[in-house]
Amino acid sequence: MAAATRAKTGNQVKNGKVRRFGRWSIVCHWLYAACFLTLLVTGFGLMYDWLDFLAGAGSRLVHRYAAIGLAIMPLLYLVGSGREALSHIREAFRWSKDDLRWLAVAVPYHFTGRPKPPAQGFLNAGQKLNYLVVITTFVVFVTTGLIMWFLRPQLTVADQGVFWWAVMLHSAAAWVAASMFLLHVYQAALHPFTRASLRGMIDGYVTLEYALFEHPKWAQQFVGQSGSKPANR
Amino acid sequence: MGRAAILTDPQAAARSGADVAMLTDLSECIGCKACEVACKQWNQNQAETSAFLGSYQSHPGILDNTWTVIKFVEDINESRDMSVESWQFIKTNCMHCTEAGCVTACPVDALTYGRMGTVELDVDKCIGCGYCEKGCPFGAVAVQAQVFDTDKKAGKCTLCVDRITNGLPPACVQTCPTDCIKYGSRDELIRWGRERVAKLKARGFANATLYGENELGGLHQLYVLLDSPEKYGLPVNPQVSPVLKAVRQVVYPLGKFLLGATFFGLLINFFASRNLSEPKDTDAPKATVQS
Numbered sequence: 001m002a003a004a005t006r007a008k009t010g011n012q013v014k015n016g017k018v019r020r021f022g023r024w025s026i027v028c029h030w031l032y033a034a035c036f037l038t039l040l041v042t043g044f045g046l047m048y049d050w051l052d053f054l055a056g057a058g059s060r061l062v063h064r065y066a067a068i069g070l071a072i073m074p075l076l077y078l079v080g081s082g083r084e085a086l087s088h089i090r091e092a093f094r095w096s097k098d099d100l101r102w103l104a105v106a107v108p109y110h111f112t113g114r115p116k117p118p119a120q121g122f123l124n125a126g127q128k129l130n131y132l133v134v135i136t137t138f139v140v141f142v143t144t145g146l147i148m149w150f151l152r153p154q155l156t157v158a159d160q161g162v163f164w165w166a167v168m169l170h171s172a173a174a175w176v177a178a179s180m181f182l183l184h185v186y187q188a189a190l191h192p193f194t195r196a197s198l199r200g201m202i203d204g205y206v207t208l209e210y211a212l213f214e215h216p217k218w219a220q221q222f223v224g225q226s227g228s229k230p231a232n233r
Numbered sequence: 234m235g236r237a238a239i240l241t242d243p244q245a246a247a248r249s250g251a252d253v254a255m256l257t258d259l260s261e262c263i264g265c266k267a268c269e270v271a272c273k274q275w276n277q278n279q280a281e282t283s284a285f286l287g288s289y290q291s292h293p294g295i296l297d298n299t300w301t302v303i304k305f306v307e308d309i310n311e312s313r314d315m316s317v318e319s320w321q322f323i324k325t326n327c328m329h330c331t332e333a334g335c336v337t338a339c340p341v342d343a344l345t346y347g348r349m350g351t352v353e354l355d356v357d358k359c360i361g362c363g364y365c366e367k368g369c370p371f372g373a374v375a376v377q378a379q380v381f382d383t384d385k386k387a388g389k390c391t392l393c394v395d396r397i398t399n400g401l402p403p404a405c406v407q408t409c410p411t412d413c414i415k416y417g418s419r420d421e422l423i424r425w426g427r428e429r430v431a432k433l434k435a436r437g438f439a440n441a442t443l444y445g446e447n448e449l450g451g452l453h454q455l456y457v458l459l460d461s462p463e464k465y466g467l468p469v470n471p472q473v474s475p476v477l478k479a480v481r482q483v484v485y486p487l488g489k490f491l492l493g494a495t496f497f498g499l500l501i502n503f504f505a506s507r508n509l510s511e512p513k514d515t516d517a518p519k520a521t522v523q524s
Binding site: 046047048052055056057058059060061064110111112113149150152153155156157160161163164165167168171172174175176178179182183186190191192193195196 | 340360361362363364368369370372378380381468474476479480484485487488489491496499502506507509511
């Protein structure tokens with residue numbers, strides 16, 4: 001029973017738990033999170049008066065170093081996690097009517113448990129949205145950040161608009177990403193429906209009952225597999 | 234007083250604290266750069282090593298430690314014989330705007346509307362981000378480019394606020410040998426400038442104009458120009474970038490609202506969802522699962 005079996009999809013089942021994320025994906029996730037949080041805190045020092053103790057020449061330097069970390073992380077993820085990364089990203093961009101219906105009822109459902117949303121695959125619509133926000137804001141952060149960092153000396157008085165467009169998009173992306181980040185952390189760590197998912201980003205495994213509850217279209221393949229019997233909780 | 238450069242008694246100006254200004258009468262400037270030297274000396278700014286430009290201009294432009302530069306503007310007749318039609322000098326420095334792009338741009342309030350109409354820079358608060366440089370429509374404040382160093386800060390003309398609040402005229406005014414840089418109450422300078430422009434027009438300078446009276450809510454650096462502002466490289470209708478204003482007035486409040494609403498929404502959800510049960514075997518929506 002304890003022996004893990006490897007499914008065709010590359011997923012594993014072990015002790016009533018199913019594999020959600022590979023080890024390298026998990027490492028990249030937390031490194032990206034660390035860079036993002038560092039960037040968020042040092043950036044918000046400029047945007048919130050009550051955080052102005054975080055604004056300084058030193059925190060600007062930290063912001064720039066963390067930016068390098070953030071910028072290379074997706075590359076490490078794509079190289080290291082290869083097929084897993086691509087399949088997740090592909091799924092994040094694949095939207096069905098069920099995903100839209102899921103989003104439409106997501107708010108009342110997460111407050112009251114009703115109405116039941118449509119069954120979801122490996123990523124539910126909220127997680128797909130999170131992927132899309134992360135990818136979009138990443139592109140915005142990097143391009144506008146490079147403009148602010150390296151193009152500033154070249155921009156003349158007549159080109160000032162370019163700089164301010166960069167600042168506008170950079171800060172707008174910061175608030176969108178920060179809001180999504182709060183929601184993401186809350187869902188993964190606190191909400192009763194989904195807090196079981198956090199284990200998937202720690203040791204890579206979630207319980208089959210959670211997988212069937214939140215991702216039935218994906219988890220159904222594991223039912224009856226060797227070692228997949230839900231463990232007593 | 235005894236000097237044509239001083240229109241208001243500096244002691245009286247310091248006591249009243251009312252808005253003062255400088256007015257540079259470019260019809261009397263001889264481009265000698267004594268103002269540049271006096272500025273460096275009073276403010277203890279290091280000399281800047283720069284390339285020889287092949288002209289009478291000393292520095293390419295204003296830098297973080299070079300706060301006033303006389304720009305030499307040559308108007309060359311390209312259609313005829315490349316002769317110099319006119320040769321102008323303009324002493325450039327911070328304009329001490331009433332509606333200042335740098336103050337709008339500064340994220341740490343190092344730049345503020347200061348005493349006696351000046352725009353003051355608190356170097357200790359400055360973090361060297363360079364937003365002010367990109368917010369100034371005149372290119373009058375600068376931060377050296379930096380990749381990783383943390384010691385670069387903004388620098389700009391202070392209108393010698395440390396001198397004027399103590400009853401002394403600005404250093405450049407003090408030193409100008411032709412008295413073309415005037416110092417006094419802003420109202421007094423505007424009156425003087427209008428009269429001067431009228432005289433210049435009568436002498437055949439049809440395009441002579443007083444610059445800075447209304448630009449950006451009124452500048453505290455005024456100019457008597459012999460020709461139109463463009464001829465001196467001055468913006469005709471300077472504006473704080475509308476994109477910068479949108480960042481501060483639209484994007485920041487919207488962003489803060491979005492994050493705040495998310496935070497409180499989740500807080501409410503935290504209490505509302507406490508009685509919802511975690512997924513159990515029986516909760517799994519098996520009916521919807523494809524076999």
